[in-house]
Amino acid sequence: MKEPRYLILADHDFGVMTSKTANSVIRYHPTRVVAVLDRLLAGQTAQQVLGFGGDIPVVASVGEGLALGANAILIGIAPQGGRLPDEWRDWLRQALEAGCDIVSGLHTFLADDPLLAETAREHHCTITDARKPPTDIPVATGLARDVAALVVLTVGTDCNVGKMTAQLQLVQQLNARGLRTRFVATGQTGIMIEGWGIAVDAVVADFIAGAAEQLVLRGSKGADVVLVEGQGSINHPGYSGVTLGLLHGACPDAMILCHQPTREYLGDYREASWMKIPPLAEYVRLYETAGSAVHPTRVIGIALNTYDLDAAAARAACDAAARETGLPATDPVRFDPGPLVDAIVKRRDERRETRDEKSCAP
Numbered sequence: 449m450k451e452p453r454y455l456i457l458a459d460h461d462f463g464v465m466t467s468k469t470a471n472s473v474i475r476y477h478p479t480r481v482v483a484v485l486d487r488l489l490a491g492q493t494a495q496q497v498l499g500f501g502g503d504i505p506v507v508a509s510v511g512e513g514l515a516l517g518a519n520a521i522l523i524g525i526a527p528q529g530g531r532l533p534d535e536w537r538d539w540l541r542q543a544l545e546a547g548c549d550i551v552s553g554l555h556t557f558l559a560d561d562p563l564l565a566e567t568a569r570e571h572h573c574t575i576t577d578a579r580k581p582p583t584d585i586p587v588a589t590g591l592a593r594d595v596a597a598l599v600v601l602t603v604g605t606d607c608n609v610g611k612m613t614a615q616l617q618l619v620q621q622l623n624a625r626g627l628r629t630r631f632v633a634t635g636q637t638g639i640m641i642e643g644w645g646i647a648v649d650a651v652v653a654d655f656i657a658g659a660a661e662q663l664v665l666r667g668s669k670g671a672d673v674v675l676v677e678g679q680g681s682i683n684h685p686g687y688s689g690v691t692l693g694l695l696h697g698a699c700p701d702a703m704i705l706c707h708q709p710t711r712e713y714l715g716d717y718r719e720a721s722w723m724k725i726p727p728l729a730e731y732v733r734l735y736e737t738a739g740s741a742v743h744p745t746r747v748i749g750i751a752l753n754t755y756d757l758d759a760a761a762a763r764a765a766c767d768a769a770a771r772e773t774g775l776p777a778t779d780p781v782r783f784d785p786g787p788l789v790d791a792i793v794k795r796r797d798e799r800r801e802t803r804d805e806k807s808c809a810p
Contacts, residue, residue, distance in 0.1 A: 452549070453482050455513030457536060458524035462486035462497055462506065464755055468608060469553055469637040470524025474501040476616060476641050482518040483507045485539075499755075510539045514546050523552040526636065532556045541567050549574045553636025555650060578636040579647040581659065588657035592699035593743045595668040598796040601700035602678035602751070603735050605707040605725050606714050607687060610781070611678035612638050614706055614751035614788070617780035621789045622673055627796070632667040634660065634677045634694060649679060649690050656690060660697025673792060676700065682734050684714055685723070692738065699743035702795045703735055704788060705773075708753040709765040728773050748791040750777035 456474075458467040462484055474481055474494050483505045484494060490508035494501025507513050510521075521543045523532075532554055540550055540558065544567040552558045552575070559565055559575040568575050592599065602611035615631055622629040631638070633645025646659045660676070667674045676698045680687030707728060714723045732747045739745040750769045754762035762779055769777035776787035 450519060450549075452480050452520040452522075452551070453518050454480055454520050454522040454551075455482055455507075455510065455516075455518035455543070455548075456484045456522045456524035457539065458484055459486050459533070459536070460488055461525045462489055464498055465608065467525050469522070469526055469640065471498055472612065472616075472637045473522060473524070473640060474498065474504060475613075478502065478504065482516045483513045484524065485510065485513060510542050514543070514548070518543075518548060520549040520551060522640070523550075523554055526553055532558065537561070537564070540564055544568050544571050544573050547571055547573060549576070551576045551578060551640060553578045553640065553647070555579060578639045579650045581646050581648075581651045585646070585651060585655040585662065586658045587654060588661045588697045590661075590699065590742070592661045592664040592697065595664060595674070597668040597671045597674045598702065598792070598799055599664055599668070599674045599676060599698055599700045600702045600704060600748075600792055600795075601676045601694065601698050602704050602706050603691070603695070603731075603747075604678060604681045604705070605728070605731055606681050606711060607679075607684060609706045609708045609711070610751060610753040611706045613753075614704060614780050614785075615675040615677055616641070617785045618675060618789060618792070621785055622675075622792065625789065625793065627672040627793070628670060629673040629675060630667045630671045632663045632674055632676045634663065634679055638677045645677075648694060649687070651693075653689055653693070656693025657697030660694045661699075664698050673796065678706070681714065682731070682738060683726075686715070695735070695739045696742045700739065700745050701743075701799055702748045702792065703739065703745060704749050704751050704791075705731055705735065705747050705775075706751045706753065707731075707769070708756075709769070710756055728769055732773055732775075747773075747775065748795050749775050749788040751788060752777060752779045754779045754782055 456470045458470045487508045489506045492506045494504040557577040633639045633642045634648045639645040680691040766777045778787045
């Protein structure tokens with residue numbers, strides 16, 4: 449299989465908060481990215497737009513990306529509802545005719561599009577729909593409670609606050625401390641980075657917890673720590689079902705609460721005063737109560753997303769979160785993720801001691 453060299457499509461939406469998939473692939477696999485297509489920002493670089501990504505160029509057409517050596521197209525945005533913008537269909541056909549594979553995380557499965565599927569066959573290309581779940585997911589039965597590895601789930605105060613990124617920032621340091629750590633992807637972007645997983649928001653509701661359970665069982669093999677990517681928020685009117693399914697299926701031993709300090713309202717509910725984000729301490733209570741109904745769990749740290757604050761304000765936000773919750777708090781991208789790593793190591797040691805005591809009991 450050829451090594452992908454992506455042209456990422458993010459037209460009119462390439463930005464810090466609007467192109468999560470594009471941004472994450474650029475951050476964690478920059479050598480795989482040839483260019484980003486956004487006609488509004490053409491001529492700039494990823495570094496100029498995002499603050500990272502170096503000199504990866506932003507181009508205005510598929511042709512420009514092909515000329516730079518792209519051999520694959522990656523859909524770099526995840527619009528609400530996950531539908532393909534109409535204009536992009538012709539761009540994808542053009543890319544397939546040039547021999548490019550396509551990787552998509554949209555809810556609209558591109559492999560089911562007759563035109564694109566036939567063009568892919570004619571030109572011996574592949575279309576990968578990362579969000580398409582397997583068909584044999586069982587109903588959860590609580591098996592994740594008994595895995596030997598420590599299971600850590602990121603939970604959030606809202607969507608798109610850094611739950612996946614926080615986990616990815618912790619993997620390297622935990623492995624460096626001698627803890628065999630695996631990241632478990634539960635969304636299309638995480639799957640693109642890690643190479644496996646299940647996009648749980650595309651799973652029929654009855655089987656979301658089962659999908660989480662299966663992911664933990666697979667990820668825990670040979671691992672000391674399993675970091676499960678969280679989704680949504682427990683009080684989000686649109687996505688709380690996915691959040692709860694993950695929480696009960698993964699049976700986490702610990703949780704890391706993710707938050708963007710400058711965000712006051714949930715998602716797109718800024719005009720609804722009843723959708724104001726409650727205090728962090730309230731989220732800690734909500735998640736611990738809901739999670740412990742199935743498996744004892746607690747929040748062990750706070751991961752903040754401070755990209756839109758200056759350094760002093762970001763430090764102050766971390767300090768304020770720590771004071772409010774009594775838990776270690778940091779921005780694991782901007783600052784040292786060590787406090788969260790320490791919390792995970794401590795929780796693992798506590799869990800091992802508890803299990804040892806139970807095994808020795810008469």
